[in-house]
Amino acid sequence: MKFEIECAHLRRIAGFANSVVPRNSPQPILANVLIRAEEGSASFFATDSFVSVDAKVSVAVARAGATTVSASVLSEIARKMPDDTDISFEYDAASERLEIKSGSALFQLPTLSAEDFPIISESEGAVVFELPFNELKRLFSKAKIAVSTDETRRYLTGVNLRATVSSSGPVLRCAAVDGTQLALVETALPDGIEEIPSVIIPIKAVNEILSVLDQGDQAVRISLSGNLAVFSTLFASVSARPIEGNFPEYERLIPRANEIRLMVDASLMARAVNRVATVSAEKSRSIRLVMEDGRLQLSVNAAEYGSAEEELSVSYSDSRFAIKFSHRHLLDILGLMENSNAIFRLREGAAALITDDDDDDATFVVMPQRI
Amino acid sequence: MDEGQARTDAEVFDIAREPSMRPENFFVSNANRTAFELIADPESWPKRKLAIVGEACSGKTHLANIWAHRAGAKIVPARQLDSVEIRAMGDLPGVAVDDSDAVSGSGALEEALLRLHNVVAECGGHLLLTARAVPSRWNIALPDLKSRLAATYVVSLGKPDDELLEALLIKHFSDRQIFVAQGTITYILNRIERSCQAVQSVVAALDKLSLGRGRPLTRAVASELLSEAGQSGLA
Numbered sequence: 333m334k335f336e337i338e339c340a341h342l343r344r345i346a347g348f349a350n351s352v353v354p355r356n357s358p359q360p361i362l363a364n365v366l367i368r369a370e371e372g373s374a375s376f377f378a379t380d381s382f383v384s385v386d387a388k389v390s391v392a393v394a395r396a397g398a399t400t401v402s403a404s405v406l407s408e409i410a411r412k413m414p415d416d417t418d419i420s421f422e423y424d425a426a427s428e429r430l431e432i433k434s435g436s437a438l439f440q441l442p443t444l445s446a447e448d449f450p451i452i453s454e455s456e457g458a459v460v461f462e463l464p465f466n467e468l469k470r471l472f473s474k475a476k477i478a479v480s481t482d483e484t485r486r487y488l489t490g491v492n493l494r495a496t497v498s499s500s501g502p503v504l505r506c507a508a509v510d511g512t513q514l515a516l517v518e519t520a521l522p523d524g525i526e527e528i529p530s531v532i533i534p535i536k537a538v539n540e541i542l543s544v545l546d547q548g549d550q551a552v553r554i555s556l557s558g559n560l561a562v563f564s565t566l567f568a569s570v571s572a573r574p575i576e577g578n579f580p581e582y583e584r585l586i587p588r589a590n591e592i593r594l595m596v597d598a599s600l601m602a603r604a605v606n607r608v609a610t611v612s613a614e615k616s617r618s619i620r621l622v623m624e625d626g627r628l629q630l631s632v633n634a635a636e637y638g639s640a641e642e643e644l645s646v647s648y649s650d651s652r653f654a655i656k657f658s659h660r661h662l663l664d665i666l667g668l669m670e671n672s673n674a675i676f677r678l679r680e681g682a683a684a685l686i687t688d689d690d691d692d693d694a695t696f697v698v699m700p701q702r703i
Numbered sequence: 704m705d706e707g708q709a710r711t712d713a714e715v716f717d718i719a720r721e722p723s724m725r726p727e728n729f730f731v732s733n734a735n736r737t738a739f740e741l742i743a744d745p746e747s748w749p750k751r752k753l754a755i756v757g758e759a760c761s762g763k764t765h766l767a768n769i770w771a772h773r774a775g776a777k778i779v780p781a782r783q784l785d786s787v788e789i790r791a792m793g794d795l796p797g798v799a800v801d802d803s804d805a806v807s808g809s810g811a812l813e814e815a816l817l818r819l820h821n822v823v824a825e826c827g828g829h830l831l832l833t834a835r836a837v838p839s840r841w842n843i844a845l846p847d848l849k850s851r852l853a854a855t856y857v858v859s860l861g862k863p864d865d866e867l868l869e870a871l872l873i874k875h876f877s878d879r880q881i882f883v884a885q886g887t888i889t890y891i892l893n894r895i896e897r898s899c900q901a902v903q904s905v906v907a908a909l910d911k912l913s914l915g916r917g918r919p920l921t922r923a924v925a926s927e928l929l930s931e932a933g934q935s936g937l938a
Contacts, residue, residue: 482917485882511716512713582718585717699714
């Protein structure tokens with residue numbers, strides 16, 4: 333195997349591979365990236381057995397072949413090379429070493445056989461459709477704020493994808509819930525698709541999709557089945573084994589009967605929350621909102637850290653209402669609504685329904701904290 | 704409220720699933736072996752009637768579900784007996800009435816249970832009752848129903864042993880899709896009241912508290928939460 337690749341390409345691809353490989357695995361070869369060179373292109377494949385990334389780049393191939401090499405070392409080498417250089421790869425089968433050269437720098441790296449590398453077979457999914465990358469990005473980046481990090485509840489550590497029917501008709505819906513907040517983001521169901529199996533895409537795969545496939549607003553081909561989800565463009569693909577488990581039936585968690593309405597500039601509120609939360613006690617992380625006569629008062633009162641309050645002009649005409657939220661939840665949600673208004677629908681003793689005035693297809697539900 | 708002095712928990716969504724009633728999720732122990740064997744052999748029930756009696760959360764409904772699934776029988780909660788078509792029950796191989804002692808004191812429910820007895824008996828079906836107390840102790844007003852209940856064969860679920868409590872603890876966490884390390888299971892088991900209901904309650908409380916605080920259910924968290932729960936009289 334022998335080819336040359338631009339440093340910028342290698343840096344990007346090796347970075348993807350390095351973020352996927354497991355840090356500690358009983359299978360040493362999983363710490364490696366599989367490099368394959370064939371007619372005019374080189375591909376770099378890395379996996380942790382659950383999530384895989386395969387990125388291809390056009391290169392001049394002098395000799396086809398394949399080998400595997402440490403993903404972290406390759407990423408580090410690419411990171412330290414000057415930008416505008418070409419890097420040559422040459423695998424010597426006799427010594428089983430991969431030689432990487434750029435200018436006068438030479439690395440000879442140990443390899444493991446490409447034949448031993450575990451590749452997840454990508455048979456066609458039960459459902460295949462396409463979405464523009466920017467739409468997929470909107471779905472995933474908004475839904476993922478509610479993904480749980482709790483590894484004892486694995487079924488909450490991903491984004492659920494399913495077809496359903498909303499008030500606007502058949503939709504593809506992404507949902508995430510962590511016990512105290514729920515995010516739902518929808519887009520029109522692609523033409524010709526009626527059923528989509530309910531799958532939970534692990535957050536690691538979601539993050540890889542958002543970075544690896546971010547190469548302009550090209551079409552992303554999505555192939556879903558019960559045991560494999562593949563998201564691919566012409567030059568890269570991310571595949572994942574969906575998380576086993578039953579995603580919560582979240583419809584009943586949406587407080588559609590909330591009648592108290594508050595509308596506020598999302599950016600102004602986010603900045604105010606951030607300022608006031610400076611003195612929030614680490615354990616409670618809560619912020620109190622009091623709304624009355626077109627005004628919203630945000631306050632924190634923590635014995636150890638002090639107190640803070642700030643007031644905003646808002647659109648609010650109901651009677652005085654007070655509620656407490658985690659400031660982290662508020663910041664995450666408001667941060668998705670730049671240059672827009674956030675609409676809160678509230679009710680005594682109920683979760684808050686929060687929507688973006690500019691995006692009817694994204695809904696957030698946040699549980700209050702005890703006052 | 705001063706947040707620096709008291710931890711503020713978020714309210715949490717109720718995302719728990721219905722508990723599994725599948726046969727493979729029923730743990731057979733000395734406390735329930737006789738009942739488990741009896742539901743596998745309904746032809747051995749005297750007069751084709753059986754009452755399973757046991758404390759709350761001891762597995763009565765699970766046993767009724769296993770039997771109903773195998774026999775093609777229907778399960779009716781006792782409180783809904785007055786709203787079902789009793790006559791149609793005769794077309795079934797059998798009927799299980801869950802929480803049967805709930806009919807006590809309700810004229811309409813007692814009437815319905817009596818008619819059910821008669822219909823099932825006439826049609827040659829099987830009748831399974833579940834209850835917390837033996838039928839002879841129910842406060843039944845209808846003499847005919849009282850005598851039929853008194854003639855029902857009773858199997859009681861015994862006090863749960865450690866093996867059963869551990870299996871129950873694992874099942875309740877599994878029903879909620881929470882994967883808890885064995886060390887944490889043992890830790891919790893050694894610190895709770897020895898009853899099936901206590902196991903169910905402690906799992907629900909730990910689930911809610913850990914969700915509200917956004918922390919995984921590790922042994923350290925269980926220790927912290929059980930200590931607080933103990934102060935509120937839970938553990």
